[in-house]
Amino acid sequence: SQTIHQWPATLVQPVGSPLSLECTVEGTSNPNLYWYRQAAGRGLQLLFYSVGIGQISSEVPQNLSASRPQDRQFILSSKKLLLSDSGFYLCASSRAGGDTGELFFGEGSRLTVL
């Protein structure tokens, strides 16, 4: 099965600073990749998904961007963080072959913006 690595696990950043969260996937090739955000005690909000290298779709307008420089690497970035960017960020990968709803999630990156 797949393994999703995310880092850093925890991040405390001041408002206005940049952000880079990284995600790499092992055990599959050409997966669909996703970035989700989870506010405290809430559900999962899809931020970005990617069906291939350089292909990024954004689900909601926001202060964040995503990039996929390699097949199994997905990066979430921001040039200037806002307080509202705080949350638990989860990278996910689908099984090879597209969207069946079956996702493998990373362990998450907890971001606190002060």
Add this chain to the structure above:
Amino acid sequence: GQQLNQSPQSMFIQEGEDVSMNCTSSSIFNTWLWYKQDPGEGPVLLIALYKAGELTSNGRLTAQFGITRKDSFLNISASIPSDVGIYFCAGLRGNEKLTFGTGTRLTIIP
């Protein structure tokens, strides 16, 4: 966008009790899935359902794909401490991306 409403929002039960939770939508879905999230970690897939009326088990967990295709149910029998966490339903339809429910937080009272 789609909304999946989970009920109850939270549950406090004693070890050994059975648990039931459900997920409803105003729209039809073609696939229903249940995920569990342990504190501070990413969700893990428990059960996937692909057909209306389907009943699938995974150990002490049993999930059903509602006949109307607008709901799904998850039951946990004889709960144990490691069942603690947040349970999310998720639905997939057409070419849309996966929609997650609002979650049911399960707490086991010693």
